[in-house]
Amino acid sequence: MDGPRIEIAGLTKRFGAVTAVEDASFVAEPGRVTGFLGPNGAGKSTTLRALLGLVAPTAGDTFIGGRRYRDVPRPATVVGAQLEPAFHPGRTARDHLRVVAPLAGKDDARCDEALAAVGMTEAANRRVGGFSMGMRQRLGLAMALLGEPAALVLDEPANGLDPAGITWMRGFVRGFAARGGTVLLSSHLLGEVEQTVDDVVVIARGRIRHASSLAELRALAHQATTLRSPDAARLARLAEDWPDAHLAAPTELVVPRAGAEEVGARAFAAGVEVHGLAETGETLEQVFLRLTEDAA
Amino acid sequence: MSAAIRSEIRKILTTRLWWALMLAMVVSVAVLAGSLALATALGGEAAGDELAVPPDQLALTVYSAGVTLGYVFPVAFGAIVVTQEFRHRTIQTAVLAEPRRTRVAIAKLVATVPFALAYGVASSAAALAAGAPALALAGDGAMLDDPATWRTLGLGAVAMAAWMLVGVGFGTLVTNQVAVVVGLIVWTQIVEPLVRIALGYWEAAAPIARFLPGAAGEAVAGASFYSAAGLSDLLPAWAGLAVLLGYGLVAAAIGWRTSFRRDLT
Numbered sequence: 415m416d417g418p419r420i421e422i423a424g425l426t427k428r429f430g431a432v433t434a435v436e437d438a439s440f441v442a443e444p445g446r447v448t449g450f451l452g453p454n455g456a457g458k459s460t461t462l463r464a465l466l467g468l469v470a471p472t473a474g475d476t477f478i479g480g481r482r483y484r485d486v487p488r489p490a491t492v493v494g495a496q497l498e499p500a501f502h503p504g505r506t507a508r509d510h511l512r513v514v515a516p517l518a519g520k521d522d523a524r525c526d527e528a529l530a531a532v533g534m535t536e537a538a539n540r541r542v543g544g545f546s547m548g549m550r551q552r553l554g555l556a557m558a559l560l561g562e563p564a565a566l567v568l569d570e571p572a573n574g575l576d577p578a579g580i581t582w583m584r585g586f587v588r589g590f591a592a593r594g595g596t597v598l599l600s601s602h603l604l605g606e607v608e609q610t611v612d613d614v615v616v617i618a619r620g621r622i623r624h625a626s627s628l629a630e631l632r633a634l635a636h637q638a639t640t641l642r643s644p645d646a647a648r649l650a651r652l653a654e655d656w657p658d659a660h661l662a663a664p665t666e667l668v669v670p671r672a673g674a675e676e677v678g679a680r681a682f683a684a685g686v687e688v689h690g691l692a693e694t695g696e697t698l699e700q701v702f703l704r705l706t707e708d709a710a
Numbered sequence: 711m712s713a714a715i716r717s718e719i720r721k722i723l724t725t726r727l728w729w730a731l732m733l734a735m736v737v738s739v740a741v742l743a744g745s746l747a748l749a750t751a752l753g754g755e756a757a758g759d760e761l762a763v764p765p766d767q768l769a770l771t772v773y774s775a776g777v778t779l780g781y782v783f784p785v786a787f788g789a790i791v792v793t794q795e796f797r798h799r800t801i802q803t804a805v806l807a808e809p810r811r812t813r814v815a816i817a818k819l820v821a822t823v824p825f826a827l828a829y830g831v832a833s834s835a836a837a838l839a840a841g842a843p844a845l846a847l848a849g850d851g852a853m854l855d856d857p858a859t860w861r862t863l864g865l866g867a868v869a870m871a872a873w874m875l876v877g878v879g880f881g882t883l884v885t886n887q888v889a890v891v892v893g894l895i896v897w898t899q900i901v902e903p904l905v906r907i908a909l910g911y912w913e914a915a916a917p918i919a920r921f922l923p924g925a926a927g928e929a930v931a932g933a934s935f936y937s938a939a940g941l942s943d944l945l946p947a948w949a950g951l952a953v954l955l956g957y958g959l960v961a962a963a964i965g966w967r968t969s970f971r972r973d974l975t
Contacts, residue, residue: 459975460975463973463974463975466806467806467809468802468805468806468974468975469973469974469975470973483809484809484810486809489806489807489809490807495806498799500798500799500800500802500803501798501800502725502794502800503798504725504726504727505724505725506724509720512720512724513717513720513721514717514803514807515717516714516716516717516720517713517714517717517807518807519713
């Protein structure tokens with residue numbers, strides 16, 4: 415599979431007086447899963463919808479394999495999109511695929527294949543009105559896969575999935591990228607996609623705050639060491655003498671950007687009785703929160 | 711373009727609305743045609759000859775029952791074909807698969823044509839099936855050897871088909887399903903008849919009434935309850951058809967420039 419490169423280039427979108435996205439630029443490379451992360455209302459969906467030609471940009475451009483979505487012939491065969499589920503409740507799962515099939519140049523057999531790929535063969539002839547959120551998400555993915563695209567754009571694909579479904583989705587997306595496909599998926603929870611993504615793009619309040627590999631994002635995590643002592647008086651004196659350090663509790667001292675060796679040595683020198691010494695790092699989720707809150 | 715049309719036809723065939731509304735239309739037109747024939751024929755007899763509607767006039771009124779009242783079904787169906795896409799937000803799926811939105815709009819209009827003709831034929835068949843026996847039983851015959859009968863039935867089918875395209879046009883313009891269906895029914899059933907009656911009293915404005923959509927629809931079939939009752943004059947059939955289709959196409963064109971251009975968020 416030869417996935418197309420997805421590029422957002424200086425995208426700005428205003429809805430009346432509200433600026434949903436401002437001058438956003440990033441890329442999603444083939445063979446990699448790119449996580450598009452941000453709090454609710456950050457501009458994720460608007461960016462993806464602009465990429466897919468559903469929303470007209472106020473300024474800037476978006477490209478899939480160097481072309482705008484509307485210039486891609488038979489787009490369903492190039493990029494599969496799964497957005498917030500939108501189905502006719504009276505139409506069956508299979509018929510939803512059959513409606514799109516002519517435009518993707520596919521036959522009924524391919525519709526059944528796509529349903530099988532998401533484990534929905536059993537529910538194929540049931541009306542969507544009775545489907546759970548998880549089933550709707552799966553049907554949305556089947557719709558995205560129908561045209562056998564080499565790129566997937568997934569908006570909050572984990573929403574409504576149970577833990578087994580999330581694990582399944584993770585494996586599916588990893589496999590798709592491993593075969594050379596491009597995956598751009600959004601989420602408001604970093605923890606949810608931490609094991610899935612190779613690259614991360616963080617958006618908050620319509621602006622891109624960070625774009626890098628997941629490893630580089632991890633490197634941004636601040637190290638810290640926590641020291642526990644029953645001797646609150648000496649601990650307080652140590653905290654006063656050490657500008658970087660602060661007391662998390664009367665018996666607990668936290669020193670950011672310092673290792674256990676350094677903190678242990680200073681405690682020993684100050685005659686503080688040590689009951690516990692632990693290196694704690696900022697979690698990835700905390701890094702993510704810091705990046706999105708810096709926007710405020 | 712043919713792929714987009716096939717997609718739209720599948721969209722219609724894969725939900726129950728098209729046959730459910732058609733069934734409702736057939737039953738309504740049959741009941742109306744049958745009861746109109748019986749009531750007018752029997753009522754006329756009871757009232758004496760001077761008040762009776764002439765038999766040929768009665769037959770045409772009965773056979774055009776679909777155009778007089780049953781058009782509500784194709785017009786609602788046509789509107790819903792478009793509005794349900796916005797209601798269930800499936801329009802985004804359509805536009806993802808065919809980003810050239812003008813093609814989506816045209817494909818919808820074209821895909822509706824066979825259904826429009828089917829509704830038209832079914833409506834005339836229902837008027838004939840219920841009206842002919844009722845006329846034969848109660849009145850002065852079913853008038854089946856009169857060419858005017860078959861002309862009214864055939865043109866009635868054409869008028870019903872045109873009404874469906876009017877529905878598609880207004881559904882494209884006003885994408886809120888409840889608003890457009892209620893709006894079309896209130897206009898055609900309540901507002902327009904009152905306007906036609908009012909204009910009938912005002913000589914200078916009377917010709918305007920012929921160009922209202924309901925009057926145009928009745929003109930296609932060349933007969934109607936209102937014109938039989940002497941309430942208004944009608945355009946020639948071809949002009950009526952042009953006026954009716956004109957309403958649909960103008961609404962569709964405005965909708966194509968407005969609702970089909972909007973951001974899909």
